[in-house]
Amino acid sequence: xxxxxxxxxxxxxxxxxxxxxxxxxxxxxxxxxxxxxxxxxxxxxxxxxxxxxxxxxxxxxxxxxxxxxxxxxxxxxxxxxxxxxxxxxxxxxxxxxxxxxxxxxxxxxxxxxxxxxxxxxxxxxxxxxxxxxxxxxxxxxxxxxxxxxxxxxxxxxxxxxxxxxxxxxxxxxxxxxxxxxxxxxxxxxxxxxxxxxxxxxxxxxxxxxxxxxxxxxxxxxxxxxxxxxxxxxxxxxxxxxxxxxxxxxxxxxxxxxxxxxxxxxx
Amino acid sequence: xxxxxxxxxxxxxxxxxxxxxxxxxxxxxxxxxxxxxxxxxxxxxxxxxxxxxxxxxxxxxxxxxxxxxxxxxxxxxxxxxxxxxxxxxxxxxxxxxxxxxxxxxxxxxxxxxxxxxxxxxxxxxxxxxxxxxxxxxxxxxxxxxxxxxxxxxxxxxxxxxxxxxxxxxxxxxxxxxxxxxxxxxxxxxxxxxxxxxxxxxxxxxxxxxxxxxxxxxxxxxxxxxxxxxxxxxxxxxxxxxxxxxxxxxx
Ligand SMILES: Nc1ncnc2c1ncn2[C@@H]1O[C@H](COP(=O)(O)OP(=O)(O)OP(=O)(O)O)[C@@H](O)[C@H]1O
Ligand SMILES: [Mg+2]
Numbered sequence: 001x002x003x004x005x006x007x008x009x010x011x012x013x014x015x016x017x018x019x020x021x022x023x024x025x026x027x028x029x030x031x032x033x034x035x036x037x038x039x040x041x042x043x044x045x046x047x048x049x050x051x052x053x054x055x056x057x058x059x060x061x062x063x064x065x066x067x068x069x070x071x072x073x074x075x076x077x078x079x080x081x082x083x084x085x086x087x088x089x090x091x092x093x094x095x096x097x098x099x100x101x102x103x104x105x106x107x108x109x110x111x112x113x114x115x116x117x118x119x120x121x122x123x124x125x126x127x128x129x130x131x132x133x134x135x136x137x138x139x140x141x142x143x144x145x146x147x148x149x150x151x152x153x154x155x156x157x158x159x160x161x162x163x164x165x166x167x168x169x170x171x172x173x174x175x176x177x178x179x180x181x182x183x184x185x186x187x188x189x190x191x192x193x194x195x196x197x198x199x200x201x202x203x204x205x206x207x208x209x210x211x212x213x214x215x216x217x218x219x220x221x222x223x224x225x226x227x228x229x230x231x232x233x234x235x236x237x238x239x240x241x242x243x244x245x246x247x248x249x250x251x252x253x254x255x256x257x258x259x260x261x262x263x264x265x266x
Numbered sequence: 267x268x269x270x271x272x273x274x275x276x277x278x279x280x281x282x283x284x285x286x287x288x289x290x291x292x293x294x295x296x297x298x299x300x301x302x303x304x305x306x307x308x309x310x311x312x313x314x315x316x317x318x319x320x321x322x323x324x325x326x327x328x329x330x331x332x333x334x335x336x337x338x339x340x341x342x343x344x345x346x347x348x349x350x351x352x353x354x355x356x357x358x359x360x361x362x363x364x365x366x367x368x369x370x371x372x373x374x375x376x377x378x379x380x381x382x383x384x385x386x387x388x389x390x391x392x393x394x395x396x397x398x399x400x401x402x403x404x405x406x407x408x409x410x411x412x413x414x415x416x417x418x419x420x421x422x423x424x425x426x427x428x429x430x431x432x433x434x435x436x437x438x439x440x441x442x443x444x445x446x447x448x449x450x451x452x453x454x455x456x457x458x459x460x461x462x463x464x465x466x467x468x469x470x471x472x473x474x475x476x477x478x479x480x481x482x483x484x485x486x487x488x489x490x491x492x493x494x495x496x497x498x499x500x501x502x503x504x505x506x507x508x509x510x511x512x513x514x515x516x
Contacts, residue, residue, distance in 0.1 A: 163363075165359060165361055166363060166365065168326060168357075168359065168363060169357075169359065169363035169365070169422075170377075171326060172324060172326070172352060172356070172357040172426070173352070173376075173377035173381060173426070173429060174349060174352045174353040174377060174381040174429065175377060175380060175381060179380050179381075183376060183380070187367050188366070188367055
């Protein structure tokens, strides 16, 4: 009985996968066909040089790879800031200080209720000149403040999910608030929050393309430039879409791994 | 336990009141004084304010009126005083509240090192001695989830004792245990009482109350209804309410 159920489920998988592949291939075919019908002339052979060139045996990164590097830099620097901002905001929201809670509240309301694009412009045209930072860091700041507000909610929910008895036990033993978070609460909360926190990296990679509006030459900006110069619109955007996909799928796999590894048993 | 010597008063509670934000009055004008080495048992129906009383004693809950003084230190807004009281008053909970991500040893050494500033070696020596005392020295490296309820509660007692508190509070320390494990925990508590620890105990174990306590307080609706020695209390209670309660529980 069990065995046959298992086989049935397995067959379902095979069915699912073939249906999926069929759709993908079919979709791709229609797209290419459609473009050709409109007189689009595919020139994939012109793409590699925008990725890289080999000059006298030396590897030279093309604009797309250069853009990728900036995208990655934007992402990891913003990610670290996101984690810090998120944690600090969560602790402020949970603190007894009215002032700290108030500041956190205002920050969250502003970042959540205005479009990211507006925040990026604001950071670039208003904040950057005041703080005297370049466009790259203006972009990093805008991204991490935006994602930080979501991270803070992840931290907060992880922290309040820790049993109240843990707070009481460590209070009774004389631990300070800092020691309590450091040794008791956060180590327990981290199991719950690690998977969603890793997913934030996926959002960051995608959202990082928005900073092209302040002329940061990350991957999307580079693609735009090339496409407008060469009219290889489909090829270029297919290429960078594939690169974004490869990055985010890899990250999602890492999230899935963490989810399995740190599954909360209670 | 008549030959026991008591010292001066270590806990002074004067007219404390506590109303929760939802309007529930948990304590009303409650006063009591407890001497060093005294074992005081609090009994009363569910919701009578026993836990709230214990939690006010170490500042886990704020009192609205009255004063609490522990070993000469007033429990007031002064953070230093509060910390001092948290260090001096140990607490054992119904659901143990061990730290699940730490081993038994680390559960017992953590606060010693962080709060009492003992070296790792000293803290571990202390932990080993206490584990021996509560009869589970073979479980140092286990995690709480690998222990039975009775063992977990004994670790929790060891953890509290490691801080060398002057007062120990027990809030229904055996209520969450399977019947066959209640004895082993009560035994540890009894040993502590014999050693002269000042104890404030909330329990439904009337056998323990009768045998070990020096003073019994019966409370209801946040107020003291009757108090006295265990002898007085169990053999000739005065108030009708007390008699009724005892008849229900014994
Ligand atoms: N955090 C809280 N917020 C609101 N009301 C509370 C809170 N804690 C306790 N109470 C209420 O205060 C009253 C006293 O509760 P307490 O827990 O002190 O009683 P208890 O004597 O320990 O009861 P039990 O034997 O069930 O443990 C009860 O009516 C309870 O519902
Ligand atoms: Mg209670």
